[in-house]
Amino acid sequence: MSKASAQIPVIDISSSNPHAATQLLDAAANNGFVFVENNDAAGMPPAKIANMFNLSKEFFQGPVENKQECPTQNNRGWVSMQQETLDPGNQKRGDFKEYNTPNSHPTITLTPTRAFNLGEFTNNKPNQPLPTPFSQEASTLADFTNSCHALCNKLLQLFAQALDLPSDWFSSRHDQTKGPSGSIMRLLYYPSVPDTLAPDEDDIRAGAHSDYGTLTLLFQLPGQPGLEILTPSKTWESVPTNPQTDASKPLPILVNIGDLLAYWTNGLLKSTVHRVIFPKEGRRGGEDRHSMAYFCHPLDEAELVAVPSKRVEEYKGGVEGVNKGGKTLTAKDHLLERLAATYGTKA
Ligand SMILES: O=C(O)CCC(=O)C(=O)O
Numbered sequence: 001m002s003k004a005s006a007q008i009p010v011i012d013i014s015s016s017n018p019h020a021a022t023q024l025l026d027a028a029a030n031n032g033f034v035f036v037e038n039n040d041a042a043g044m045p046p047a048k049i050a051n052m053f054n055l056s057k058e059f060f061q062g063p064v065e066n067k068q069e070c071p072t073q074n075n076r077g078w079v080s081m082q083q084e085t086l087d088p089g090n091q092k093r094g095d096f097k098e099y100n101t102p103n104s105h106p107t108i109t110l111t112p113t114r115a116f117n118l119g120e121f122t123n124n125k126p127n128q129p130l131p132t133p134f135s136q137e138a139s140t141l142a143d144f145t146n147s148c149h150a151l152c153n154k155l156l157q158l159f160a161q162a163l164d165l166p167s168d169w170f171s172s173r174h175d176q177t178k179g180p181s182g183s184i185m186r187l188l189y190y191p192s193v194p195d196t197l198a199p200d201e202d203d204i205r206a207g208a209h210s211d212y213g214t215l216t217l218l219f220q221l222p223g224q225p226g227l228e229i230l231t232p233s234k235t236w237e238s239v240p241t242n243p244q245t246d247a248s249k250p251l252p253i254l255v256n257i258g259d260l261l262a263y264w265t266n267g268l269l270k271s272t273v274h275r276v277i278f279p280k281e282g283r284r285g286g287e288d289r290h291s292m293a294y295f296c297h298p299l300d301e302a303e304l305v306a307v308p309s310k311r312v313e314e315y316k317g318g319v320e321g322v323n324k325g326g327k328t329l330t331a332k333d334h335l336l337e338r339l340a341a342t343y344g345t346k347a
């Protein structure tokens, strides 16, 4: 039986929509996921997105030596299958990510490849080693991540407006000229697997998790489904790759609320649990899925205290763990804690 499709609104954030801020807040307070129409106000021309997907595909199709050149360090670089377990409490094995069939030979070797994490750029220069083809395209990558960050800041200003906060309350804490942050552009590849090797129930493409940062922008491709969200009634619902009926419109950008916006708003905004599966419809071994996630994080030292908003004060939800033993957590404390659980290392 196919899964119910999650009800995720598509919102126009251009000035022609005077309700953008409240619509965003309502969607974020409901299930924490929203599609943003990709018009000029989003500042993400479809050709730029397509170019990034092409670079990502070129990297993942390239030789494994390119990937091994830049193993993960400090959450940047090439992240391999089974190195990362997004749902450490429930998953027996690491995430089931890239299967490589050398020369299409039927003897399958499992090659750990999965994602490439790009950290912040400084003056368009990377702060990490880059493999081919990224090394020749540093300014393209920097430009794309900067556009993603600018869109996040625009959304953060709309959230501030809807919460009756000074419009830069969030965006000033995400001003990358003021210091380092944990923001990451992650390029993901989930290969299909041969039907004979179809995954068992424990093998999920990306385990259930909430995102660690403020906001995530997710770029998907049509015909490559698999993302699901956990609804308040604890059922999994699928997220469409394109919720629009007008095929001539650019694909909207999926945005989800991360843990920090939930902390800052005492849980009014929802950091919803999601995962990526092998869809039950279609081939057992799934289709190839490429996606790109921009995890927007605040400056490392930003404190996770509730924002001075009446709407937040009146909301009685509350989020566990913000104030541990009387100490206010910073964005960096939270990130290190989550990364330690994900990679199985010490914070
Ligand atoms: O690939 C996707 O669609 C989602 C990936 C994801 O949720 C993540 O990396 O945090």
Ligand SMILES: [Fe+2]
Pocket: 209, 210, 211, 274
């Ligand atoms: Fe995620």
